[in-house]
Amino acid sequence: MTDDTKSWLEQNTFHHSDFWDLRKLVEEKERKGLTISLCIPTLNEEKTIGKEVLILRSELMERYGLVDEFAVIDSGSDDRTREVASAYGADVYLAADILPDMGNKRGKGENLWKAIYQLKGDVICYVDADISNIHPRFVYGLVAPLIRCDEVKYVKAFYDRPLNYSSGLRPSGGGRVTEILIRPLFSLFYPELTNVIQPLSGEYAARREVLERIPFPIGYGVETAHLLDLYQEYGIEAFAQTDLDRRVHRNQTTNALGKMSFGILQTFLNRLRSHGRIDQLPDMETIYRQFEVEEGHYRQLTHKVVEEERPPMIEVEAYLARRKLSKQS
Amino acid sequence: MESKIINGEEILTKLLEEIPGQVERLSEVREELLANAVLLGEIPSPTFGEEDRIRFVIDRFRENDLVGPTIDDCGNASALLPGSDGENTILVMAHADNVFDHETNHAMCVSSDRITGPGIADNAIGLSSILTLPTLLDSLGLKLKDDLLLLANVKSLGRGNLEGAHHFLETTQRPFRAGICVEGATQGRLSYSGLGALRCEISLRIPGDYDWNRFGASGAIAHLSRLVGRIMEIPVPREPKTSVVFGGLRCGSTYNTVPKRGSLRFEITSEADTVVTDLENQVRDLSEEFSLESGTEVKLEIVARRPNCGIPFSHPLVKTTRAIMDSLSITPKVDPSTGDLNAIVQAGHPGVTLGLTTAENLRDENESILLEPLFKGLAQLIALLRAIDEGLCDA
Known part of the structure; x- marks a missing residue:
């Protein structure tokens, strides 16, 4: 691990408990004159949306004035998502009704993008609607680094994904798509971004001034595009990440993950092209980067993975001799 | 006033x-x-x-x-x-x-x-x-x-x-x-x-030297069932209002293995403390008697008592x-x-x-x-x- 990586990890990686004193956080937010909007994009989430709106609104708008605006932006659910969200006090919008002249595209990124137009806050926090163990930390853990640190522009969530606790040392990674697709790609092309422990997490908060200046893929690639575009523009210093402990949500099928990977790969290759890297592939990195955590400290693990190749056996002299074959031209 | x-x-x-x-x-x-x-x-x-x-x-x-x-x-x-x-x-x-x-x-x-x-x-x-x-x-x-x-x-x-x-x-x-x-x-x-109440747990265990060839020999489920039947035979007065509620029976783990231990939870409630005490004594006697008769170890534990x-x-x-x-x-x-x-x-x-x-x-x-x-x-x-x-x- 380089000194820069270690320094960024230590300074820009938080735990939600670092921000337990919400009264102080609200005081700091008010002193800096910041306003915060919370956006939950939805599509058929009637089972979980009621609890999310109830808990987050009650705790973060009523009890503590951390959040100034609470919106659910819906893609056109055909269940009772909008009715339930509205019953618990969220401002509910149909994505199709926002910027109607721009048309209506179906995808989570569309709702996130339209939120920038519809909502008023200086900071926008996005939280997925399918979290069954929702807690106020999912919001204050993300907006707090933006309140505290003026240089931070974008905060990603990461979570405890219990894989192996037997030795007190455990891998701390992302989901399957992160580990199988994103982390290898970042290790090859954007090694610094491998410091982001869960690049695909659906919860993040950002300043309006950066969100309004980046394009939004409407589908699976939106989180990847954010990281790549903001990294290209501002470097790793613009990012922070917060450990939000455990997140319980629906498990996706392998088929769904395949579809997701396909969308993300399109976004990634598009960015390689726009960053001028697709025609001039750099020398391949041979260091693969993962994470482990021990007693609250995150450490990057590096593995040298050199994919050496053997020639076709038919080109090996000894093989030809053994098989009594002659060398073909 | x-x-x-x-x-x-x-x-x-x-x-x-x-x-x-x-x-x-x-x-x-x-x-x-x-x-x-x-x-x-x-x-x-x-x-x-x-x-x-x-x-x-x-x-x-x-x-x-x-x-x-x-x-x-x-x-x-x-x-x-x-x-x-x-x-x-x-x-x-x-x-x-x-x-x-x-x-x-x-x-x-x-x-x-x-x-x-x-x-x-x-x-x-x-x-x-x-x-x-x-x-x-x-x-x-x-x-x-x-x-x-x-x-x-x-x-x-x-x-x-x-x-x-x-x-x-x-x-x-x-x-x-x-x-x-x-x-x-x-x-x-x-x-x-x-309400006067007594919460009881009866644990039944079949000892290692249990004679499986004797008449009536069976596993813990059958013994506990018999014990429940015997407790239900104890007369429970209508006045003062009294009831015995069987709330839990834990025994066995599969289809074809004879269980060697199990437990029974029940509650006696009555508007008269004397009735609760009387029923407790009867259940205690019954447990001892059943233990001797069946060759099993039966233990009565009073988990909670309220007057x-x-x-x-x-x-x-x-x-x-x-x-x-x-x-x-x-x-x-x-x-x-x-x-x-x-x-x-x-x-x-x-x-x-x-x-x-x-x-x-x-x-x-x-x-x-x-x-x-x-x-x-x-x-x-x-x-x-x-x-x-x-x-x-x-x-």
Whole structure:
């Protein structure tokens, strides 16, 4: 691990408990004159949306004035998502009704993008609607680094994904798509971004001034595009990440993950092209980067993975001799 | 004397007239109440394992600026909401434990008209009402003269045997004008007496030298079944009201393996302590006899014992509670308690247990509460607090 990586990890990686004193956080937010909007994009989430709106609104708008605006932006659910969200006090919008002249595209990124137009806050926090163990930390853990640190522009969530606790040392990674697709790609092309422990997490908060200046893929690639575009523009210093402990949500099928990977790969290759890297592939990195955590400290693990190749056996002299074959031209 | 009674009646009449209008206003604070219920409900809190939930309670007491938030030696959390003159103290309590273990998925599901999840009725919503009580009173613009002592008591259910409530009441130095136990279910519940109860567990084990060739030899399930049959043959009097409830039978693990051990849980309740003692003696004799007859090891353990106690039906606290329920069109269901009320009454204080709302699937993982009746249940609680505060419930 380089000194820069270690320094960024230590300074820009938080735990939600670092921000337990919400009264102080609200005081700091008010002193800096910041306003915060919370956006939950939805599509058929009637089972979980009621609890999310109830808990987050009650705790973060009523009890503590951390959040100034609470919106659910819906893609056109055909269940009772909008009715339930509205019953618990969220401002509910149909994505199709926002910027109607721009048309209506179906995808989570569309709702996130339209939120920038519809909502008023200086900071926008996005939280997925399918979290069954929702807690106020999912919001204050993300907006707090933006309140505290003026240089931070974008905060990603990461979570405890219990894989192996037997030795007190455990891998701390992302989901399957992160580990199988994103982390290898970042290790090859954007090694610094491998410091982001869960690049695909659906919860993040950002300043309006950066969100309004980046394009939004409407589908699976939106989180990847954010990281790549903001990294290209501002470097790793613009990012922070917060450990939000455990997140319980629906498990996706392998088929769904395949579809997701396909969308993300399109976004990634598009960015390689726009960053001028697709025609001039750099020398391949041979260091693969993962994470482990021990007693609250995150450490990057590096593995040298050199994919050496053997020639076709038919080109090996000894093989030809053994098989009594002659060398073909 | 005459003028005091007339004055008391006038106060009660005025108070009752105000109640229906309060239901609507209380519903305006529903977000805080329900959010507390969901956050509490999602923290596992099995009896003897309530620490995390109690930590949440104490944090809420602090956030609400209550006086002296404390966790006592037994693990109970309490705090004081001071009244304007503080001459008397009213105890409002809800048990913090439930019957679900840490492994149960405690995720709550919130829909427009109900909340569903393990322990939401018993007793996350009851405990939430205690945490939210300062806000509920504020929303109605009420400031009581008496101090309110809010208590989240632990180790109440099952083997807990009301340990938390007993400990608190034995160690607290404060006399209470009255005590109210708040339960999520069921609206209309009115308990003012504690029923004499004995909770028993019989463990049966087949010893290593058991003679499987002798007549009648069988596994633990068959033995326990016979034992249940024998207990059921014990005559149970109708008067005084007495019952034996078999609540749990644990034995065996598969289809084709003869189990060697098992246990039986049951409760004896009676309006007469002597009947409880008599039944206990009969069960004890029966267990010993069965052990000798069957060649098995049978052990009777008394898990909890509660004497009969209570205040009379004519006590002003009970009469006023009924009047309040009547004004809200709540039909009282008078039911002796085997819960925390026993501890209050045994400590010499008048007390009642109230239920807040309608519940379904009690003590199942899909336990749920209906939200619409909840605010009537809260109006009933607040009206009773006001009546006690006005001295209308003093004997």
